[in-house]
Amino acid sequence: MEVAASTAQAPVSRLSNSFYMIWFGQSVSMFGSMLTAFSFGVWMFQSTGSVMSYVQLTLAQTLPALLLLPWSGSLADRFNKRTILVACDGVALVCTGLLFLLVWGKSFELWQLYAVQIALSVCMAFQGPAAYATLSGIVAKEHYGRASGMFGTASAVAQLGAPMIAATLLALIGLHGILAIELITLLVAMAGLVLATFPATPVRDPAQGAGPMKELAWAFKYLWERPAMARIYAYVSIGAFLSGMVVVLVTPMVLSNHSAGVLARISTAGAVGALLAGLLMISWGGPRTWSPLLLGLNLVTAIAVAVGGYTKSVAVLSLCAFLVMFSSSLLTGCIQAIWRRKVPRERQGNFAALQQAIGLSLIPLAAVVGGLLTFHVFEPALMPGGMWFDSVGSWFGTGKGRGTGFLFLLMGAGVALVSLLSLADRRLYRFEDEVGDAF
Secondary structure, eight states, X not given: OBOOGGGSOOOOSSOOHHHHHHHHHHHHHHHHHHHHHHHHHHHHHHHHOOHHHHHHHHHHHHHHHHHHHHHHHHHHHHSOHHHHHHHHHHHHHHHHHHHHHHHHTTOOOHHHHHHHHHHHHHHHHHHHHHHHHHHHHHSOXXXXXXXXXXXXXXXXXXXXXXXXXXXXXXXXXXXXXXHHHHHHHHHHXXXXXXXXXXXXXXXXXXXXXXXXXXXXXXXXXXHHTOHHHHHHHHHHHHHHHHHHHHHHHHHHHHHTTSOHHHHHHHHHHHHHHHHHHHHHHHXXXXXXXXXXXXXXXXXXXXXXXXXXXXXXXXXXXXHHHHHHHHHHHHHHHHHXXXXXXXSXXXXXXXXXXXXXXXXXXXXXXXXXXXXXXXIIIIHHHTSTTOTTTTTHHHHHOOSTTHHHHHHHXXXXXXXXXXXXXXXXXXXXXXXXXXXXXXX
């Protein structure tokens, strides 16, 4: 049984102080997490030298959340969102503290990182839908684009500063020192959630639930009944699949031929692109109506990935990273603002769970497919004695990391073709007529 929307406090017509408290806390925490993620990425490659280690870590980070999403979206719509978010940050605090003690005591092993990531993945399953629904409740719909831009900017700042800072801090204070910094940032995030005011939003009686699987089925049905919306979602998901593969494989590809400092420079270039996209969203606010030209951003991403796979130049790789992050971040911000307007407020967590389920399905799929193809096919094929060493290798290049680059080239070309087909889909030009705003 649904509570009437009129009983809920409407979002304010500007970005509120509570929004800024939450945004600041989460931004600080994001920076700390980025420091840790970069440091563990370098540590893992130096310890194992294996692409498959990245694939296994990706599975640990995504599969538990994927299994729990049918329940987490329903809970986000039905229960206190502050409690969910604080509890998730609390678990992250405990997990980070445990890693700190293990590293400090020199008893840290790779399997322990996997175990912690599984616990954090469980938290992510509940935190994602709750955070999505919270933002929809405390921000007026005309500011959705700007709010997304602010979080995008915070993420970009973390990506911009964290790699270089982490590379320096690793030499100065070690991995345990970086984990200590993340502990502090998590406390700041929890303080922001505790101090912020969470306005009442339309919720449904927990005793009247239809069951978690039916809740998730509602979101699928919502898309099924709106074919244009489903097609847009499919095209965007194809781009997300490409991005997921790039995220998993770019670190070993770069480190195969360059130092951690070069990886930091390339990551920084990508962060600048994401930062400019976020600043653009803040000043612009995103499109007021859907435009199929937004899907052209997928085309830019695909071309940049293809070129990045081909080149060995650090300058060109940095430019490609900039274009990938700028176009993909801008597309994500615009699409999220549009989706929020099209879904009823009392179902925001429900729909967010579907989005997160699809996104998390794509990440391990991209990781497994990319990892297996790279490890068993592409990398061996372009090494001395490989089946493509004399043919493809004669113009593309051979040696360590070139197989991953060739996979990037093929994937980028394929997604570019799909993007061109999307721009020719005339039904997408009628999206606003088919799907009106839900509120």
